[in-house]
Amino acid sequence: MKVRVEENRRLSADFQRMRVEWPGALPEPLPGQFVMVRTRSSTDPLWRRPFGVHDFSRRGGSASAALLYQVVGPTTRDLAATAAGESIDLLGPFGSGFDLRGKEHWLVAGGRGVAPLFFLARRLIEGVRSLRAMIGGCTESHVMQVEELREIGCPTEVATEDGSLGRRGMVTDLLAGGLEGISDERRKDIVVSACGPEGMLRRVSGLASAYAVAARLSLDTLMACGQGYCQGCTVKTRSGYSLCCREGPVFDAEVLSW
Numbered sequence: 001m002k003v004r005v006e007e008n009r010r011l012s013a014d015f016q017r018m019r020v021e022w023p024g025a026l027p028e029p030l031p032g033q034f035v036m037v038r039t040r041s042s043t044d045p046l047w048r049r050p051f052g053v054h055d056f057s058r059r060g061g062s063a064s065a066a067l068l069y070q071v072v073g074p075t076t077r078d079l080a081a082t083a084a085g086e087s088i089d090l091l092g093p094f095g096s097g098f099d100l101r102g103k104e105h106w107l108v109a110g111g112r113g114v115a116p117l118f119f120l121a122r123r124l125i126e127g128v129r130s131l132r133a134m135i136g137g138c139t140e141s142h143v144m145q146v147e148e149l150r151e152i153g154c155p156t157e158v159a160t161e162d163g164s165l166g167r168r169g170m171v172t173d174l175l176a177g178g179l180e181g182i183s184d185e186r187r188k189d190i191v192v193s194a195c196g197p198e199g200m201l202r203r204v205s206g207l208a209s210a211y212a213v214a215a216r217l218s219l220d221t222l223m224a225c226g227q228g229y230c231q232g233c234t235v236k237t238r239s240g241y242s243l244c245c246r247e248g249p250v251f252d253a254e255v256l257s258w
């Protein structure tokens with residue numbers, strides 16, 4: 001479906017945020033769901049590419065959604081070159097969302113993983129849930145949406161591997177420190193929602209298991225069709241294989257078999 005681009009703004013050397021109109025014919029997205037985007041009619045790339053819904057809002061009778069993307073290849077280069085008023089081809093929303101239940105939510109993002117977590121933060125704040133965010137990246141220009149998270153009322157800590165912003169180290173160091181410093185009783189009320197590179201998600205999963213907290217992980221698996229047809233996005237779970245696009249991309253950490 002062709003959707004009109006309302007705004008496309010550069011945030012850093014390789015990150016951009018695009019706002020598109022959300023047609024009434026599409027279901028309203030949930031935090032954690034993704035859309036499949038095509039920018040070319042040629043066969044390179046052959047398949048659409050998945051992008052998490054970064055934000056969603058309604059004003060009057062119209063709605064719009066935002067995508068936050070890192071420019072890494074042909075589709076994201078095309079997105080970066082699309083001007084307001086032009087259109088992109090988008091299908092969705094697909095997949096499972098994050099869990100909005102739970103007393104206290106900790107959001108952990110690495111790099112572009114902040115994309116779906118910002119939408120989750122907005123919904124949790126609307127539901128008056130207690131939350132905090134930990135955002136990490138290799139360097140300052142890969143740490144996005146920190147001020148925006150604080151502006152909507154989400155306390156946000158930052159870590160960068162090179163120490164250019166926030167604490168020097170991994171975002172999972174922030175998570176480990178936070179979990180270490182609280183009581184077993186409080187840990188029972190916490191839900192960790194995380195999105196980022198696989199190594200980061202594995203560490204989040206290990207910490208969640210060590211401290212007995214619930215964790216929901218959004219996986220960045222390579223996808224082709226995005227709708228359960230091609231079997232190209234299998235994820236190993238403790239009970240066999242699941243399709244990331246249909247059963248995920250958000251999974252309970254404890255069901256995944258790394």
Ligand SMILES: Cc1cc2nc3c(=O)[nH]c(=O)nc-3n(C[C@H](O)[C@H](O)[C@H](O)COP(=O)(O)OP(=O)(O)OC[C@H]3O[C@@H](n4cnc5c(N)ncnc54)[C@H](O)[C@@H]3O)c2cc1C
Binds near residue numbers: 074115
């Ligand atoms: C559910 C889901 C949600 C996503 N949401 C976002 C988002 O909100 N913002 C965002 O910037 N990106 C997101 N991604 C990743 C995005 O879909 C890829 O970066 C996409 O391939 C970019 O397309 P491209 O044509 O620009 O580059 P491509 O040519 O497809 O990719 C460029 C390079 O990145 C590698 N690559 C692509 N995808 C992956 C991957 N999953 N894991 C490891 N390497 C990969 C390719 O092998 C290639 O070398 C998401 C992925 C998934 C599965």
Ligand code: FES
Binds near residue numbers: 244
């Ligand atoms: S991407 Fe085709 S089945 Fe998941």
